[in-house]
Structures are given as C-alpha cells and as structure tokens.
Amino acid sequence: MEKPILYIVIPCYNEEEVLPITSGEFLAKINELADLGKISNESRVLFVNDGSRDRTWEIITELAQKDEHFIGISQSRNRGHQNAVLAGLMEAKDKADITISIDCDGQDDINAMNNMVDAYLDGCEIVYGVRSKRDTDSFFKRFTAQGFYKLLNAMGAEVVYNHADYRLVSSRVLQEFSDFKEVNLYLRGMFPLVGFKSTSVYYERHERIAGESHYPLGKMLGLAFDGITSLSIKPIRIITGIGTFISLLSFLAIIWTFIMFYMKHSVVGWASTISIICFIGGVQLICLGVLGEYIGKIYMEVKHRPRYIISDRTWEEKER
Template identity: 75%
Template sequence: MKPRLYMIIPCYNEEKVLPITSEMFLEELNLLIAKDKISENSRILFVNDGSKDKTWDLIKELSEKDEHFIGICQSRNRGHQNAVLAGMMEAKDVADITISIDCDGQDDIAAMEAMVDRYHEGCEIVYGVRSNRDTDTFFKRFTAQTFYKLLNKLGGEIVYNHADYRLVSARVLKEFANFKEVNLFLRGMIPLVGFKSTSVYYERHERIAGESHYPLSKMLALAFDGITSLSVKPIRLIAGFGLGVSALSFIGIIWAVVATILGRTVAGWSSTVCIVCFMGGIQLICLGVLGEYIGKIYMEVKARPRYIISERTWEKDEKAEKKKCSK
C-alpha cells in the first residue's frame, strides 16, 4: 500500500514567494505520485502562522485551484516551531508520513524523493542535512557550526547541520504527541522519540523571493532556547564554577589573615574594585541563566496551548456538504 504523504509548510508573510514555491511543491508531489512512491491522496499542507499580508488568501486560492493544496490558519503568530508542530499534529491521524520544509525554496525540494525512498527501506525518521554552507556568510557559518558542536557537548541530541527539513512517520508523530513541552525546539526533540532514522544530504540555495524572517536576534533566541530546553549542564557548570571561585576566595581569605598578622596590609582601592566588579558580573550572569530556566518552568506549569487553529480550508467544503444533506 502506497503511503499518504503530507508536506508541512509553515508560512509567515510569504505572499512574494508562495506563488513560486507552491508550484514547485506540487510538481514534486505529482512526480512522487507518478512514480508510485506515494498515494494520490497525498496533500500539501500550508500552515499560516498569523501572517499580516495576503498569505492566507493565497493559500485559500490554491486550495480552490487544486485539491492537493490544503491549509490551516493559526489564530495569531506563534513562531516557526509552533507552526511546524501544528501541521504535524494536524496530519498525524490522516497521513502515513509527513515532510516539513520551509516555504522559501532554500531547501532542495528534490531531496524529498530520497527521503521517501529511505522510508520505504524501513526508516521512520529521515533528516535533511546540509552538505555544505557555501551560501552562508562567514559569520553565520561560524556561529551555526559552533552552536551545533556546543549543544552536542552539552548533551543535546541534534543532527549536525540539520534544521527542520525532515520526514517523520505517523508512528513517530503519535508518540511525539505525548511530548507536552511548551518551549519547542523540534530539531532536538524529534531524536528523543527514537525509532530507526537516517539522513539525506542536499545543497541549500538562496531564498527565491522576499526577505528572511530569521534575523540574528531570532537565531540567537532559538539557539538559547535549544540549549536551555535540552540540557541542564549550564546549571551544573554554574555550580562547578561557583565551587572553583569559592576555593579561590577561601585561599584569598587565608592570605588576607596571614598578611594582617604579619602587618603587611596596604590599602588597595584598584584591587578591591576589580574583585567586586568581577564577582558582581559573574553573579549576574549566573542569575540570568538560572532565571531563564525558572522562566521556562513558569511557562510549562501554565500549560497553555501551543497553537490554536482558527480556520481550515476544507471546513468550507464540509459546511457546504452539510447544507446539501440538510436540504
């Protein structure tokens, strides 16, 4: 039996790029159907993440134009990770496999065929991994690679150079639905589910149109979320550093007492200020890291919904069908 595929495509203010990439997604879907690798009932699911432009109107137009296009609209902007989650949870009961991919056309759409092939070979998760970062600036390449290495050293199980381009089976999604975190970092959470997995390598292209929605500030926030969501080692490092500073302070106290007894004490304003500033800075950094973890606990305890769907493209058809039946 051929698997039913749902492409999960988060969209935020993509009115410039959507008319271009939607045709590319449809072409790839039809190609996989023609090769008998997926079911004809496969769909392209756009997730409108509270866009302020005409993105949702375009999605509705596409759904009327071709039955393979469907869409859901979030009640407000919740961020990329929540949009991907909303699409996966919407598809988990109707699809056999899902492939999440960004709308901007940077990820190689043709890699989907290799992902589906790996699924047919028995893999439940297939990660799309960048083969190189030649299109990135030196700064972005350096910071991204440093982040992946740092997070792995801190205990986070993430695939190197993998973002959110991946195939996930319905079996994995149903288990993943039991993960109730409000603070989402999908590329680190999916590996925690387990099951057989592999990687497909591809080259990433320049954005086809529009502007990137991930400036440096958002990338840094995502990186910090990833570290604090997957690892408690920063807290342990703080504890270890505190012990080290305490040991040095104890030695300093002994030295001060001995110097006083020997009568060699000299008033030193500069040394005092340096020590106070150093210790004050360290304490503020440590409090900031602890505060980040406490803030995450606060959000998790509230258990607010991670996404709210305000509209679905197929609901209009269902309402029309109900009216016909009532007549």
C-alpha cells in the first residue's frame, strides 16, 4: 500500500505574529509522520491567505521559498474563515489523499494528527477533532458554545458536539463534497451530510500562542445563526407553530368577548388591548425576521457567485 499524501490546510488572516512560530510546528509534524512511515514525503503544508492586511502573504511566500513542504494560495480578498478552509480543501482534493484542516493560532493540539492519520489508515474517511474539555474558555463562552451545539441538534442539524474545523478528510470525501454548491457555508455541519465511515479524536485546546482572536462575539453569533439557518428549516416550523397557537388563543378570546358582551359583563380595557396588540405585533416582526433570513439566503444562493477567488499561488511564482 502506498503511503498517503497529506496536505495540512491552514486558513490565515492577519497572522504575521503567530505564523513564524506555528509554521515550524506544522513542518515538524509533516516530517515526523513521514519518518514514521505513515504519510508520503510529498506531503505539504498549505497556507490559505484570506485577504490579510499585514505581512501574512509575504511570510507564506518566504516560507515556500525556503522549504518545498510549504505552499500557499492567496484569495483575492477577505471572504471569511469558512470560505478560506473550503478554498484550501478544494485546492488539495486532486493533489492529496488526505487533508487535515486546522487553524493557524496553535490552539488545536497538533499531536492529535497522529491519531487522525491512524484512524484513516484503519479505514475512516472523516476524522473529527473534538475538544475533550473547555477549561481555557471563559464561563460565558463555554456556556454559549455548549448551548449552541445542543440547540443545533435540537433543530435537527447533524453536528459533532464540541467539534470546530479541525478534521481529517479523505480525497474520496472531498470529491463528493465538491458537489455541494452552497454559498452559505457551515462546514462542520456539512461534512456529516456526506456520510462515509467516520470517527472522532479527542484533544485539549490550548491558549492562543500569539496575536488576537479573529472571532469576536459578533462573528461567533453570526456563524451560529448561519449554522442554524443553513442546515435546518425547523425555525420556520417553530414560527408556524407559534402562529397557530396565537391564532387559537385569539379565536378563544373572540368567543370569550362575545360571551361577555351578551352577558352584559363586557368592560372596555385600554391596557389589555394595547398589550395584546404589542405582543402579536412583536411575534409578527420576529417571524418576518426569520423568514427574511431564509429569503436572503435563497437570494444569495440563486446568484451562483463564486465562493472564493484565488489570486496567487506560491508555486506559480516559482515557475516564473
């Protein structure tokens, strides 16, 4: 059996502080796995520059010139973490037998790759990196993250609990995954839809080595909402149920009003009337907002705009 070619896909956005540190760790891991006879010497570390505004692309280019195991692609502009990961995976699907996507910040335990490759050699096509605990997170982040995974599952979306975007995927899976044409991406919820044999590898997440997180609360909430609306239509069913329930209450209230009127017990109440109007109006606005979110996603999907555009590749520069 030939040794598989591994591409480690690493999205980078303004990572000039951490990239010089973690790049050496990724290279060492490639060499370690090759020395153990688990992967081919033709394996590579593929950096994806997501429209960085600092020296990230220059550093990637310098790394590629120093060692052939480093290669990189650059997007024409910043398109977001999920699109950057997708660009790297699609670039690697015809060159590598397996890919491992991981963030550049050094928080994910790089040694878990050994177990991921072992699981692949045992027949698994997808290996999810799953956090064993969240001790490094604040209470708020831990509570909201765990609640989010539970909410997704309650909404009918198939996701792996405490899994982000640290995963091994075989070329066979990527070939099938390339048929998924969604513009609104939530990769951690899309790969389970592909199927194939899968397993999980557990690891502890560390503090960021250098620099600042590029996922503040606003982006995290946006990603969470994208995950729910991209993978499930249950919110629409929920608001349908709410509308049905409120309609039933309104119908009962009308009957009660007529009974009170004919029994001469009706009382004109301004406060109760305003309260009911405000309540129903608020529910209607929420329902319109949820419907509008789905309509907006349909609007973006039917345009069929490219999900990423690659402007530069390090190996093209070498050929000039």
